[in-house]
Amino acid sequence: MQCPVPVHRTDRVLLAHGGGGRLTQELIERLFLPAFANPALAARHDGAVFEAQGGPLAFTTDAFVVDPLVFPGGTIGDLAVNGTVNDLAMCGARPVALSAAFILEEGLPMETLERVVGSMRDAALRAGVPVATGDTKVVDRGKADGMFITTSGVGVVEYPVSPAMVRPGDRILVSGPLGAHGVAILSVREGIEFETAIASDTAPLWDAVRGLCESGAEVHCLRDLTRGGLASALNEIAAAAGVGMEIGEAAIPVEAPVRAACELLGLDPLYVANEGRFAAFVSGASADRALEALRAAGCEEATIAGEVVESPAGTVILRSRIGGRRVVDMLSGEQLPRIC
Amino acid sequence: MQCPVPVHRTDRVLLAHGGGGRLTQELIERLFLPAFANPALAARHDGAVFEAQGGPLAFTTDAFVVDPLVFPGGTIGDLAVNGTVNDLAMCGARPVALSAAFILEEGLPMETLERVVGSMRDAALRAGVPVATGDTKVVDRGKADGMFITTSGVGVVEYPVSPAMVRPGDRILVSGPLGAHGVAILSVREGIEFETAIASDTAPLWDAVRGLCESGAEVHCLRDLTRGGLASALNEIAAAAGVGMEIGEAAIPVEAPVRAACELLGLDPLYVANEGRFAAFVSGASADRALEALRAAGCEEATIAGEVVESPAGTVILRSRIGGRRVVDMLSGEQLPRIC
Numbered sequence: 001m002q003c004p005v006p007v008h009r010t011d012r013v014l015l016a017h018g019g020g021g022r023l024t025q026e027l028i029e030r031l032f033l034p035a036f037a038n039p040a041l042a043a044r045h046d047g048a049v050f051e052a053q054g055g056p057l058a059f060t061t062d063a064f065v066v067d068p069l070v071f072p073g074g075t076i077g078d079l080a081v082n083g084t085v086n087d088l089a090m091c092g093a094r095p096v097a098l099s100a101a102f103i104l105e106e107g108l109p110m111e112t113l114e115r116v117v118g119s120m121r122d123a124a125l126r127a128g129v130p131v132a133t134g135d136t137k138v139v140d141r142g143k144a145d146g147m148f149i150t151t152s153g154v155g156v157v158e159y160p161v162s163p164a165m166v167r168p169g170d171r172i173l174v175s176g177p178l179g180a181h182g183v184a185i186l187s188v189r190e191g192i193e194f195e196t197a198i199a200s201d202t203a204p205l206w207d208a209v210r211g212l213c214e215s216g217a218e219v220h221c222l223r224d225l226t227r228g229g230l231a232s233a234l235n236e237i238a239a240a241a242g243v244g245m246e247i248g249e250a251a252i253p254v255e256a257p258v259r260a261a262c263e264l265l266g267l268d269p270l271y272v273a274n275e276g277r278f279a280a281f282v283s284g285a286s287a288d289r290a291l292e293a294l295r296a297a298g299c300e301e302a303t304i305a306g307e308v309v310e311s312p313a314g315t316v317i318l319r320s321r322i323g324g325r326r327v328v329d330m331l332s333g334e335q336l337p338r339i340c
Numbered sequence: 341m342q343c344p345v346p347v348h349r350t351d352r353v354l355l356a357h358g359g360g361g362r363l364t365q366e367l368i369e370r371l372f373l374p375a376f377a378n379p380a381l382a383a384r385h386d387g388a389v390f391e392a393q394g395g396p397l398a399f400t401t402d403a404f405v406v407d408p409l410v411f412p413g414g415t416i417g418d419l420a421v422n423g424t425v426n427d428l429a430m431c432g433a434r435p436v437a438l439s440a441a442f443i444l445e446e447g448l449p450m451e452t453l454e455r456v457v458g459s460m461r462d463a464a465l466r467a468g469v470p471v472a473t474g475d476t477k478v479v480d481r482g483k484a485d486g487m488f489i490t491t492s493g494v495g496v497v498e499y500p501v502s503p504a505m506v507r508p509g510d511r512i513l514v515s516g517p518l519g520a521h522g523v524a525i526l527s528v529r530e531g532i533e534f535e536t537a538i539a540s541d542t543a544p545l546w547d548a549v550r551g552l553c554e555s556g557a558e559v560h561c562l563r564d565l566t567r568g569g570l571a572s573a574l575n576e577i578a579a580a581a582g583v584g585m586e587i588g589e590a591a592i593p594v595e596a597p598v599r600a601a602c603e604l605l606g607l608d609p610l611y612v613a614n615e616g617r618f619a620a621f622v623s624g625a626s627a628d629r630a631l632e633a634l635r636a637a638g639c640e641e642a643t644i645a646g647e648v649v650e651s652p653a654g655t656v657i658l659r660s661r662i663g664g665r666r667v668v669d670m671l672s673g674e675q676l677p678r679i680c
Contacts, residue, residue, distance in 0.1 A: 015677045016672075018567075018677070019567060019568065019671060019676075019677065020566065020567025020568030020572050020613075020671060021567075021568050021572055021670050021671025021672055022670050022671065022672050024567075024568075025576070025670065040399075043502060043503070043504070044503060044576070044580045045430075045431055045502060045503065046400060046426075046427040046428075046430035046431055046562075046563065046564065047398045047399055047400030047401075047427050047428060047430070047431045047433070047493075047495075048398065048399045048400070049396050049397065049398050049399075049431055049433075049497055049500075050396060050397055050399070051396050051397070052397050056389050056390060056391050057389065057390055057391070057392050057397075057494065058387045058388065058389050059380075059387055059388045059389075059390070059437050059439060059472060059473055059492075059494055060386060060387030060388070060439070060473055061387075061439035061440070061441045061473055061474060061475050061490070061492055062441065062475045063441040063442065063443050063475050063476075063477045063490060064477075065358075065443055065477045065479050086386075087386040087387050088386075088387060090385075090386035090387070091385055091386055091387045091389055093387070093389075097399050099399060099400070099401035099492050100401070101401045101402065101403040101490040101492075102403065103403050103405060103443070103488055103490075132399060133399055133400055133401055134401060135401050135402045135403050135490075136403075137403045137404075137405045137488075137678075138677070139405050139485060139488075139677075139678060140677065140678070142482075143484065143485040144483065144484055144485070144488075145479060145483040145484070148443055148477075148479075148484075148488065150401070150403060150441045150443075150475075150490035150492075152399075152401055152439050152441075152490075152492035153387075154397065154399055154494055155387075157389055160389075162383060162385060163383070163384060163385065164383070222386075223386065224386065226360065227358075227359060227360025227361075227364075228359065228360030228361050228364075232360050232361055236365070236384070240384045273360075330361055330362050330365065331359060331360060331361025331362065332356075332361055332362050336359075337355045337358070337359065337478070337479075337480065338477075338479060338480070
């Protein structure tokens, strides 16, 4: 006869939670299945099986190592879900399914894991996409930092866009004020309090992308402004497309408290990570329509921040408020480690 | 004019390699793009875009935290590629695209990263699947353990199988000798040398699955025998399908050196992790044909190890060599942490 083994519920993550045995099963049944309830996950297969029709597929992955795990405006969990939804959106793809792989440090409070998983559930519901498959590993104490999460996503491409489609004459739209995510993280990490609380901008971007693309604007490329910020994103695309770019300092939205915090911390908002902002490259003729569509789709503070030029290829130029021009280079060192 | 910033090649991973700036780009261009050369990756988009037609999709993810990073028969890199290929294969799915997300510890020798990436390239070539998208993060020294890799995979389901299809009368095939992976890892970790070197069994399983399914055998379910080994896999499926199982000790292949090592180390081969072995559930009538097909597809030492019974539901029984019967329970604690 099978002798039931007593299950010791614990308030901390144990190595055995990652061992593939009884405690792993308990974690799945007690935490993950209820949080992410969906048919693919409930099948308890080795992976999720689903139909995805209507266009080519987009497939993306991101590891999240943000420190701290919980910060003003979000957690590592919603950051991971939104980040992957946004990478799909930047491919013009409607998100269809996400995966989540957890690397947990032995001793992590179970309460922290539950809070993070709860915020993933909320973010997935908000974005309308199931967390369809997952994995959990546990490493011994001191061999990780609380938890790391890697999310991957599959989507169906509804609007084909690509860095290769960017051409001189395109306008560069920025979807909203820059820098809040990076400043929010840094303020917690460094224990700095600002007069105005600054919350991360983490948010899903698919609805804004759909609104933009449905407007009839001729959209060539989309890029979220994460690690390395607007400056790195523009440099990457300028290099990939073999074009130059010019942006106007006055047209780049940065909220006053973020600007003040950046000045205090010695940061350039152009390089600070955002987790709910993107740049869109649209034809010059459809720039106004695109701006209107973005604003109607929830990006009320979107701007036309600059334009694509022929030369110098691979270079991004900033026109300053006082009329100067300077090269905005790719981020060279590490500005803010573990920002996402 | 743009002033070229000197790029300092280093022999260690720096925080800035994960910062999204110049060093991240250099890592991508110098290491990842050449290793995984494929059109999706070369597009430098936020994700991979590809066509996948012919059936429903399978989607899977796994985090790899194996210690040590390099061991007899493999590295964390081929383990990750094979593991994800195999999770797809266990869904009856032909692998179409993989993703790889790296979490690196600051100070990791660049040589180690290169070796691991090289073994991923080789494993991906062997399995015939591109690593189509990826991500790299770096955490400060002491906040990870060298490197962790999370791979995800997308496949097209060619042979629909599922735990729910398992029924009484099915035969349980085991694709080859058990326990080599776990013993190989443990022997390095504990500094034990055996008379016969034991190498990990890490290998891709899609060709074996295809051979089995093409044979005309009626295949109901497939499961790889990773963390928790054969015992945990059978328990999971018995619980999911609401059936019992009986396996014969004499019919479960374990090579003599592995058996001896397990005895020495106090391990039960039924619970030891494998990274290139699976169980197949096939109808009783097609068991012989299935065995023949498996053997023809490279699993020369496959056996019919047992059968599915009606009751007691959710329970796995082992018939020992000397005629006794005992319950093989799910792994209860943690036998071998960080085995994959």
